[in-house]
Amino acid sequence: MMHSGHRVRKLxxxxxDHRQPALLDFRGVSAIITVVGAVVMxxxxxxxxxxxxxxxxDCAGANACRIQSVYAVVFWMAMFVLAVVGGLLVYAAIRxxxxxxxxxxxxxxxSRLEVAWTVFPLVVLLAIFTxxxxxxxxxxxxxxxxxxxxxxxQQFAWTYKYPNGFVAGTLTIPAGEVxxxxxxxxxxxxxxxxxxxxxxxxxxxxxxxxxWLEADHPGTYYGQCNELCGIGHAEMQVKVVVMSKAAYDQxxxxxxxxxxxxxxxx
Amino acid sequence: MATAEIALPQRRPxxxxxxxxxxxxxxxxKIGVLYIYTTFVFFLIGGIFALLMRTQLALPFNNVLSHQLxxxxxxxxxxxxxxxxxxxxxxxxxxxxxxxxxxxxxxxxPRINAFSFWLIPLAGATMYSGLFLKTGSAACGxxxxxxxxxxxxxxxxxxxxWILGLHLLGLSSIMGAIxxxxxxxxxxxxxxxxxxxxxFVWSVEVTQALxxxxxxxxxxxxxxxxxxxxxxxxxxxxxxxPLLYQFIFWFYSHPAVYIMILPAFxxxxxxxxxxxxxxxxxxxxxxxxxxxxxxxxxMVFAHHMFTTGLPLALQEFFMTTTMLIxxxxxxxxxxxxxxxxxxxxxxxxxxxxxxxxxxxxLVGGVDGVFMASLAVDYQLHATYWVVSHIHxxxxxxxxxxxxxxxxxxxxxxxxxxxxxxxxxxxxxxQLVGFNVTFMPMHFLGLxxxxxxxxxxxxxxxxxLWNLVATIGAFIIATAVLLFIVNFxxxxxxxxxxxxxxxxxxxxxxxxxxxxxxxxxxxxPQVRSARPMRELRKAQV
Numbered sequence: 001m002m003h004s005g006h007r008v009r010k011l012x013x014x015x016x017d018h019r020q021p022a023l024l025d026f027r028g029v030s031a032i033i034t035v036v037g038a039v040v041m042x043x044x045x046x047x048x049x050x051x052x053x054x055x056x057x058d059c060a061g062a063n064a065c066r067i068q069s070v071y072a073v074v075f076w077m078a079m080f081v082l083a084v085v086g087g088l089l090v091y092a093a094i095r096x097x098x099x100x101x102x103x104x105x106x107x108x109x110x111s112r113l114e115v116a117w118t119v120f121p122l123v124v125l126l127a128i129f130t131x132x133x134x135x136x137x138x139x140x141x142x143x144x145x146x147x148x149x150x151x152x153x154q155q156f157a158w159t160y161k162y163p164n165g166f167v168a169g170t171l172t173i174p175a176g177e178v179x180x181x182x183x184x185x186x187x188x189x190x191x192x193x194x195x196x197x198x199x200x201x202x203x204x205x206x207x208x209x210x211x212w213l214e215a216d217h218p219g220t221y222y223g224q225c226n227e228l229c230g231i232g233h234a235e236m237q238v239k240v241v242v243m244s245k246a247a248y249d250q251x252x253x254x255x256x257x258x259x260x261x262x263x264x265x266x
Numbered sequence: 267m268a269t270a271e272i273a274l275p276q277r278r279p280x281x282x283x284x285x286x287x288x289x290x291x292x293x294x295x296k297i298g299v300l301y302i303y304t305t306f307v308f309f310l311i312g313g314i315f316a317l318l319m320r321t322q323l324a325l326p327f328n329n330v331l332s333h334q335l336x337x338x339x340x341x342x343x344x345x346x347x348x349x350x351x352x353x354x355x356x357x358x359x360x361x362x363x364x365x366x367x368x369x370x371x372x373x374x375x376p377r378i379n380a381f382s383f384w385l386i387p388l389a390g391a392t393m394y395s396g397l398f399l400k401t402g403s404a405a406c407g408x409x410x411x412x413x414x415x416x417x418x419x420x421x422x423x424x425x426x427x428w429i430l431g432l433h434l435l436g437l438s439s440i441m442g443a444i445x446x447x448x449x450x451x452x453x454x455x456x457x458x459x460x461x462x463x464x465x466f467v468w469s470v471e472v473t474q475a476l477x478x479x480x481x482x483x484x485x486x487x488x489x490x491x492x493x494x495x496x497x498x499x500x501x502x503x504x505x506x507x508p509l510l511y512q513f514i515f516w517f518y519s520h521p522a523v524y525i526m527i528l529p530a531f532x533x534x535x536x537x538x539x540x541x542x543x544x545x546x547x548x549x550x551x552x553x554x555x556x557x558x559x560x561x562x563x564x565m566v567f568a569h570h571m572f573t574t575g576l577p578l579a580l581q582e583f584f585m586t587t588t589m590l591i592x593x594x595x596x597x598x599x600x601x602x603x604x605x606x607x608x609x610x611x612x613x614x615x616x617x618x619x620x621x622x623x624x625x626x627x628l629v630g631g632v633d634g635v636f637m638a639s640l641a642v643d644y645q646l647h648a649t650y651w652v653v654s655h656i657h658x659x660x661x662x663x664x665x666x667x668x669x670x671x672x673x674x675x676x677x678x679x680x681x682x683x684x685x686x687x688x689x690x691x692x693x694x695x696q697l698v699g700f701n702v703t704f705m706p707m708h709f710l711g712l713x714x715x716x717x718x719x720x721x722x723x724x725x726x727x728x729x730l731w732n733l734v735a736t737i738g739a740f741i742i743a744t745a746v747l748l749f750i751v752n753f754x755x756x757x758x759x760x761x762x763x764x765x766x767x768x769x770x771x772x773x774x775x776x777x778x779x780x781x782x783x784x785x786x787x788x789x790p791q792v793r794s795a796r797p798m799r800e801l802r803k804a805q806v
Contacts, residue, residue, distance in 0.1 A: 052724050054714035056645035070641040078632045085599060086628055092606040093621050096542070097613065104610045109548040113604065114597070121596035125589040125635070132639040133582065139641045140578050155419075188414040189508060191573060191648065195714040199644025202574040204508040205413065209575035226648045226716040228407050230419060231333045234719035 052222050056195040060221060061214040062178070063139060063198035070135050074128055081124060139199065142212035145178030153183070153190030153203035153225065156232030166255045171240045174248035175218050183209045188230065194223035194240050202227065215242040292376035293783055294361050297383050299679060301358025302672075304387055305351050309665075311394075312346035313746060315339045317739055320703075324736035326723040336720035337405035338397060338424070344408030345428070348526065349435050350390050352664050356529035357382075357442050359671055360470045362679070364446060366774035366781060367464045369455025369790045374448040378441050385438035393431030396424030404428035407718055409519070410491075412502040412511040417495045429492045436485045443478040446470055455773070457792035461553070464772045464795070465546060468553045469532025472560040476521045476528075480564070484518035487511055509574055516567035524563040526660055527627075528556055530667025531598060534620045537674050538602055540770055541617035542609030548601045549795060555594035555601075562591040572643045581640055588638040595631050599624060614768070615689030619670035622697050626662025630655055633708060648718070651711025657704045669696070669749070676756070677763030681779040684760060688752040692745045699741030706731035706738075771796040 059065035096104075149171065150161040160171045171194075173179045183192050185203035193200035194213060201211035215221065225236035243251060288296060318339050322330040331339065361379065365372055373379045396403030401422025406414045415425055450471050454463070463471075490501035491511070502511045539546045546552055568576060568584040602624045611617065633655045637643045646652065676684045713727045722728060766775040775798045777786050794800055 053727060054725065055712060055727065056714055057712050064645070067641045067645050070639060071636070071645070074636055074639050074642055078635060082629065082632050085603070086625060089599075089603050089606070089621075089625055089628070092603055093611065096606060096609045096611050098543075098610040100610075102610070103543055104608055106545055107547065107604075107608065108545050109551070110604075114548050114551050114601070117600040118593060118597055121593050125592055128635065128639055129586065129589055132585065132641055135641050136578060136582065139644065140581075185508075188419055189411055193716075195645060199641070200573050200647060204575065206504075207508060207575070223714070224716060224719070227411075228337070228414070228718040230414060231337065231405075233337075234333065234721045 054195050054222050054224075056199075058196055060196040060219070061198065061216055063142060063213050064196055066135060066139055067199055070131060070139075073131055077124060077128060081121075142180075143178050145180045145212060145214075147173070147177060148180040148182060149173075151181050151183045151192050151201075151203065152186060153192065153229070153236075154186035155188065155230050156225070156236040158190075158192065158225075158236070158238055162252070162255070164252075164255060169239075171238070172248070172251065173213075173215060173240065173242055174245045175215055175242050176245060178212055178214050181211045181213065183211060189227045190225045190229050190236070191227035192223075192238065193226045194221050194238050196221050196223075197240060200226050213240075215240070218242050218244050218247070290380075292372075292380045294365050294373045294376065294379060295679075295781060295783075295785075297379050298358050298360075298362025300383055301354055301361055301386070302679075304383075305355040305358060308346050308350035308390055309355070310746070312343050312351055313743060315343035315346065317743060319343060320736040320739040322720065323722065323732050325733070326725070326729060328721065331720065333720045334402055334405060337407075337718075338403045340718060340720075341404045341407055341410070341428070342394070342397065345393060345404075345432070346390075347660070348408060348522070349432065350386065350393075352526045352660060352668075353439065353522070354386050354435075355668055356470075356473070356526075356664075357439075359466075359529065359533065359668075359675070360446055360474075363675065363774055364449060364467055364470055365453065366678075366777065366785055367467050367772050368450065368453060368458050369773050369786060369792065370449065370453035371785050373445050374453060375445045379445055382438045382442040382445065385434045389431040389434035389438065392434060393428050396422070396427040399424050399427075409512075409515060411515070412491060412494075412506070413504070413508065415491055416503050426492060426495060429488045429495075432488055433485060433492075436481045436488075439477050439481050440485075443474040443481070446474040447478065450474075455789050455792050459792075461550065462792055462795045462797075463553075464532075465535035465549070465552055465556075466529070466532035466772075469528045469530075469535070469556055472556045473525050473528045476525050476560055476563060480518045480521040480525075483514050484522075487514040487518070509571065509576075512571055512574065513568070516570045517564070520567035520570065521560075521563045523659070524559055526664050527667075528559065530623065530664045530671075531556060533667045533671040533674070534602065534623050536772060537616050537620040537670050538605050538624075540674075540768055541612045541614060541620075542606055543612075543769075544605055544609045545796065546601070547604035547607075548597075551597055552601055555597045558594040559591060562587060562594070566591055569638065569643075572640055573647045585638055585640050589635070592631060592635060592638070595627075599628050599631070614673065615684070615686055615693055616670050616674035616768075618690065618693045619666050619673065622693070623663060623666040623670060626658055626666060626700070630658030630663055633658065646711055648716060649711035650707040650715045650717055653717045654704045654707035654711060657700075657707070661704070662700055666696075666700075669693075672749075674768065675774075677767035678774055678779050678781070680757055680760070681763055682756055682760030683763050683767070684756045685752050688748055688755070692748040692752065695741060695748065696745035699738050699743075699745055701738070702741060703735050703738030706735045710735075766798060766802075769802070770798050773797055776801065 056064060057068055059068040148163065152159045157169060159167055159169060161167045181201060183201045183203045184207065185205045187205060190203040191200045192203055197215050198211065198213035201209050203209065219242050221240040221242065223238035225233060229236065288300065291297060318331060319336065322328050322336055361373065399422060401424060403424035404410060406420060413419060450467060493499040494501055494503050500506065535546055535552055565587040566584060568580065569588045572581055637646055637655065673684055673689055710728060710731050715722065715728050763779050765778050767779060773790055776790060790797065
């Protein structure tokens with residue numbers, strides 16, 4: 001925690017503590033329902049592999065967590081609107097059922113009311129707009145970072161090229177550092193996405209898109225291509241291995257020899 | 267009756283003559299019925315595609331469909347539901363009811379009308395024929411972005427057939443649009459001023475203006491892809507900006523979303539007042555909000571491209587317009603609510619579908635606002651959240667609107683009511699099935715599941731919701747089967763309906779059920795937005 005607190009301040013991002021539990025954690029909900037629906041699930045051939053979590057709500061880095069914090073506010077505003085308007089609708093639908101054959105009052109409209117409910121959504125939307133707008137520079141452009149990695153999509157794999165020329169099929173990064181991504185494609189459109197670490201960035205042939213991500217803790221994070229790119233689209237996985245800074249530095253230093261090994265180049 | 271003896275041997279040729287009449291008709295009502303029947307068949311085909319996809323995705327590492335076949339079926343499901351079902355079924359309702367509602371004898375161009383219709387089955391057959399090729403049909407989703415749809419990545423003929431099919435549909439739409447607009451502008455009965463027009467006619471007016479202005483852009487984009495593929499040009503290939511196609515495509519396809527929902531707004535705006543026994547609340551606001559949606563609908567298209575790396579300022583512009591378009595949509599929902607408020611609501615099946623429409627559209631509107639927020643869209647773009655959103659709008663919205671319209675207008679089309687007991691059973695099954703299918707897709711999106719993946723595994727979080735969604739899909743299928751049963755029973759044996767089947771407001775109820783070929787014996791004089799109500803009052 002201390003490590004993370006330090007890092008948060010370093011990024012000038014003390015306002016939002018992303019370490020709060022996700023406001024709407026569906027894994028919790030599904031766990032409960034899974035118990036209830038055990039009979040149904042018993043028939044399901046569960047995979048033996050380790051649980052892989054790719055929920056953007058379960059953010060594990062500065063970019064994803066900033067987005068998650070925006071999402072959380074939008075979520076509660078949306079729930080408020082849904083509860084009020086949906087509630088009134090259901091109430092009216094039940095309350096005003098036909099009881100007798102008398103014709104109800106023929107009301108054609110009410111200018112004041114109509115102005116009120118033109119302004120009401122405007123206010124809600126203005127709030128969401130302001131919230132989003134003030135966060136966009138951070139989410140999109142991010143803080144400067146020491147490492148830039150070129151991400152190239154091709155049917156149906158990702159490759160990552162490091163500043164020293166090393167190319168790999170797995171993205172290895174140090175924890176707590178901002179990683180700048182230059183994203184491009186060799187063939188069709190792809191979308192690079194590691195949901196727990198940041199928003200997605202399209203990979204376009206002949207064009208370089210820029211994004212960034214950051215991971216707070218060492219670990220392995222997953223994602224996959226998020227733009228239909230052909231027959232193998234579903235298998236175009238993203239794997240991000242996050243090492244401690246020290247371990248990464250050691251790993252990266254060890255790559256120097258590999259630069260000259262043709263086998264490592266694609 | 268004295269001729270009964272000789273009438274019997276004539277039955278066979280008579281029937282053939284009947285078929286020939288349907289094949290050659292230029293009567294707007296017959297064409298409307300043809301549209302509705304044909305597109306309903308496409309709805310069933312698209313539904314079977316959906317069930318296949320849900321079966322494949324029900325379990326992890328499932329192997330019902332191959333990657334290639336899944337991608338083809340995915341493409342055909344989207345294309346079918348959008349271009350062969352929702353858009354043309356509303357043309358069917360428009361064909362049948364616009365002339366009746368404005369007090370006209372037919373559409374302005376009856377022969378063009380027939381031609382517009384007959385292009386649709388032809389287009390469907392053209393697209394589907396790709397499925398029978400060795401190389402398969404188009405497999406790039408209904409969006410078919412370049413360069414995936416270009417020759418190097420989609421060498422098969424199926425892609426070309428898909429483009430040709432869409433070209434035929436575009437042609438049909440554009441001719442239909444001109445026909446509708448000319449009809450509404452020129453053939454209104456005396457006294458049918460713009461602000462006495464039924465809101466369904468308003469919705470058709472705005473929709474068809476969108477069709478006329480937007481469809482040529484899709485045709486242009488597709489023509490470029492086709493020329494790249496067949497003539498060796500390079501409009502959208504290697505040398506082009508990879509986003510050019512998307513800009514043109516969405517310049518059409520975002521308005522297309524409103525093309526698909528506005529007529530449903532219109533239908534629901536007819537049904538809710540009739541069964542609440544109140545006038546629509548804020549008629550002018552309802553008409554203006556549709557026009558506002560039509561205009562703003564052209565200015566939001568790049569919100570489909572927030573993650574493609576557009577400059578931030580441009581993204582923020584499109585975020586602003588996208589949020590603005592939520593305002594007229596919100597006004598509509600609240601005006602429907604106010605129409606219900608203080609009413610005397612009778613729950614026929616049509617009304618149940620109409621009220622559920624408002625509620626489901628509300629959900630689809632609210633979950634759309636999430637994606638208008640740029641930051642959130644960076645995570646939710648192209649996930650199952652989007653799948654959920656589009657189905658809340660286009661299924662919970664548009665398709666519920668279609669069923670509301672089918673139950674409401676069936677007595678006018680056939681002179682018989684659809685069975686209400688079966689109808690209500692269908693409604694509840696469909697409402698439950700719909701939400702069981704698509705609500706979990708919100709959760710799947712939040713759990714990071716991308717749309718358009720042909721297989722998934724190693725994601726324990728996704729297992730429950732995928733299974734639930736698949737179960738829901740089969741509940742929907744059961745509901746639709748119930749409708750078919752209801753239709754088959756009711757078309758022959760349903761309760762007979764009088765001319766004014768529901769104490770309606772609009773002119774289609776002034777003539778017999780079904781209406782005669784010439785629609786009205788005398789052209790009615792219109793004095794208010796609810797001419798039938800005036801007529802009933804005058805008779806009492």
